[in-house]
Amino acid sequence: MAAKNWSFRMTPTRAVLMALAAIGGALMVYRLVVGLGPTTNLNDQWPWGMWIGFDVLTGVALAGGGYSTCLLVNVMGIKKFAPIARAALLTSLIGYLLVMVGLFLDIGRWFNFWRPFVSWGHTSILFEVFWCVSLYTTVQLLEFGEIATEKVGKRWHGIFKKILPVLLIVGVLLPTLHQSSLGSLYVIEVGKLYPLWWSLLLPIFFLMSSFFVGPAMVSLESLLSSRATGHKPEYNILQSLIKVAGYMMLVYLVLKIGDLFYRGAAGLVFAGNLEGNMFLLEMIAGIIIPLVICFTPKLRNSKAGLATFSVLVVAGVILNRMNVVFTGMSDYIGGSYFPSAIEWLVSIGLVAMGVLAYLFIVENFNIVPKEQHEAETDKETAAVKHTA
Amino acid sequence: MSKAVLVDITKCVGCGSCGVACKMWNNLEYRKESPMLGKDSKLDAENWTNIKLVETETGAEKQSIWRFVKNQCLHCEEPACVSACFSKALQKTKAGPVVYHANLCVGCRYCMIACPFDIPKYEWGKVIPRIRKCQMCPGRIKEGNSPACTEVCPTNALTFGEHKDLLKQARATINNDKKYVQHIFGEKEAGGTAWLYISDVPFKELGFRTDVTTQAVPHYTESIMHLTPAVGLTWGALLTGMYVYNRRRNTIANEENDNKKGK
Numbered sequence A: 001m002a003a004k005n006w007s008f009r010m011t012p013t014r015a016v017l018m019a020l021a022a023i024g025g026a027l028m029v030y031r032l033v034v035g036l037g038p039t040t041n042l043n044d045q046w047p048w049g050m051w052i053g054f055d056v057l058t059g060v061a062l063a064g065g066g067y068s069t070c071l072l073v074n075v076m077g078i079k080k081f082a083p084i085a086r087a088a089l090l091t092s093l094i095g096y097l098l099v100m101v102g103l104f105l106d107i108g109r110w111f112n113f114w115r116p117f118v119s120w121g122h123t124s125i126l127f128e129v130f131w132c133v134s135l136y137t138t139v140q141l142l143e144f145g146e147i148a149t150e151k152v153g154k155r156w157h158g159i160f161k162k163i164l165p166v167l168l169i170v171g172v173l174l175p176t177l178h179q180s181s182l183g184s185l186y187v188i189e190v191g192k193l194y195p196l197w198w199s200l201l202l203p204i205f206f207l208m209s210s211f212f213v214g215p216a217m218v219s220l221e222s223l224l225s226s227r228a229t230g231h232k233p234e235y236n237i238l239q240s241l242i243k244v245a246g247y248m249m250l251v252y253l254v255l256k257i258g259d260l261f262y263r264g265a266a267g268l269v270f271a272g273n274l275e276g277n278m279f280l281l282e283m284i285a286g287i288i289i290p291l292v293i294c295f296t297p298k299l300r301n302s303k304a305g306l307a308t309f310s311v312l313v314v315a316g317v318i319l320n321r322m323n324v325v326f327t328g329m330s331d332y333i334g335g336s337y338f339p340s341a342i343e344w345l346v347s348i349g350l351v352a353m354g355v356l357a358y359l360f361i362v363e364n365f366n367i368v369p370k371e372q373h374e375a376e377t378d379k380e381t382a383a384v385k386h387t388a
Numbered sequence B: 001m002s003k004a005v006l007v008d009i010t011k012c013v014g015c016g017s018c019g020v021a022c023k024m025w026n027n028l029e030y031r032k033e034s035p036m037l038g039k040d041s042k043l044d045a046e047n048w049t050n051i052k053l054v055e056t057e058t059g060a061e062k063q064s065i066w067r068f069v070k071n072q073c074l075h076c077e078e079p080a081c082v083s084a085c086f087s088k089a090l091q092k093t094k095a096g097p098v099v100y101h102a103n104l105c106v107g108c109r110y111c112m113i114a115c116p117f118d119i120p121k122y123e124w125g126k127v128i129p130r131i132r133k134c135q136m137c138p139g140r141i142k143e144g145n146s147p148a149c150t151e152v153c154p155t156n157a158l159t160f161g162e163h164k165d166l167l168k169q170a171r172a173t174i175n176n177d178k179k180y181v182q183h184i185f186g187e188k189e190a191g192g193t194a195w196l197y198i199s200d201v202p203f204k205e206l207g208f209r210t211d212v213t214t215q216a217v218p219h220y221t222e223s224i225m226h227l228t229p230a231v232g233l234t235w236g237a238l239l240t241g242m243y244v245y246n247r248r249r250n251t252i253a254n255e256e257n258d259n260k261k262g263k
């Protein structure tokens, strides 16, 4: 057997990340030992807080880059995006694993986590979310198996290659279902969630935004990891990728405006209250400005433009989820909720764990295209031909 | 048949007997910091019912008056909490009560989010918390008794009986006596509830959620859920089609390339 050559460079940033991850990990254990009351600021008015709003809802949305890239590359066959497909898959996989951890921490009776599988409470949107997210995480693990077995357990590689087409299709189907379901979760808040956000179209809005945040996340990640690892980002690819996002955002914007008028809620946008202003911020900074960047070739083709676009879109989607969970609910619920220190530290710890895992895997597996990337794609097309 | 309770707010004197009976029957703790009777009373894990004092004004002279509103789970005919529970820990029984089974519960709290009246509460202080709310004393109903709280009410502000009959009785009362407002709270709210209220003071002033939808809340999500299989199948078929098509196209393109190279 060949030497496996695991490597993990230590840098000051990584040391900080490790410390944060360790603190987060310790607090997670503490949370399981003492319960939710002493560790979070949740209460009967605010039963869902940061862990659901940020770690789960936002986490799943931001991990949308995995399925949107997969759809473009593997299903629609747009091969020019292929070089970033693996990185997108990896982020998505790590994202989902973190979401699972976040969910597990948030449920009070965690030893019952398997119940819904057998109880079959199929009238609940949460049921659909639960099934899809667990299945999709499994599918992604298997998809990653195809990458991992290039290095470890090589004799399984053939099997993974064979089942890959099925995995890829299921791996696009499931996220489509649960990304939208996460929006449907809030449909039950009829009359509670502020009309700027409540709509029967919530599932469609959640789905579309998870799709267009994908390219932004992938770009952001490529820009960041190019600094960390020294690989040069594939600018051309990223620029055409965000154009795809741009078209989707355009449709989203039109649909959103149409929906507001249809429901007679358009007047609330300029009401000047907290909700109206947050909504404006979300739409202008998160959608309209990025759209301008995206469809002005000069801006799109500059590195700064690409970075700004990505940051704004990601921030916009985060803000959108936060608005649904917090801003849009605060008027109805009254009272206030601000996450406790432990809620923050656990969330930060989770992100730190994710970043570390990403860096480790990128260093040790074939994720980002290297010099031999030409050869790799050839091998891949050959394999595709072989399975065909 | 389905049982119900009619609450006549004009008859309640705020004695709090129902609250005491509820605590005793269900073994609930008394907590000084969380009273079940009065202005600051509210529902929580140990208060499955509370009797809230509401001060409001009436008539042309704006005379100040007191009313007492007994809160508890309304036991909706089509409960949002039941439809929201992916673990079937909340179940609507034939007799009317919406009952919680802790052994099935995951503790996700989606029921708390879903309930249009914000009834389910949580044991935040416990390591392994439960959802807590009025169960409508299903054990007592099964044995042919009335719920503990209705049993002890000295003024007949709480009447237990068949849903149909109580609705008729409520209608007759508000029609025959001018002092009542022409509204039976719970007849249409959230698609209809087992607990019904009549009052001489507008419900809004008493803190009732009068803007609640009259559609059964689960219908909103069901309309989406029912679409899921069809959307899933179509989308799946579409994806497979695209995949196969593009793979073929690639193969052909590659073969052509090979041919060219070969020549």
Ligand code: SF4
Pocket: B073, B074, B075, B076, B079, B080, B081, B082, B098, B114, B115, B116, B117, B118, B119, B120, B133
């Ligand atoms: S009032 Fe709330 S908790 Fe009670 S049955 Fe209706 S939805 Fe469920």
Ligand code: SF4
Pocket: B084, B085, B086, B087, B088, B089, B090, B104, B105, B106, B107, B108, B109, B110, B111, B112, B131
């Ligand atoms: S907290 Fe328990 S009862 Fe409520 S929805 Fe979740 S699993 Fe069901």
Ligand code: SF4
Pocket: B021, B022, B023, B025, B026, B048, B049, B072, B133, B134, B135, B136, B137, B147, B148, B149, B150
């Ligand atoms: S019906 Fe039973 S559980 Fe509900 S408030 Fe009355 S006594 Fe308490």
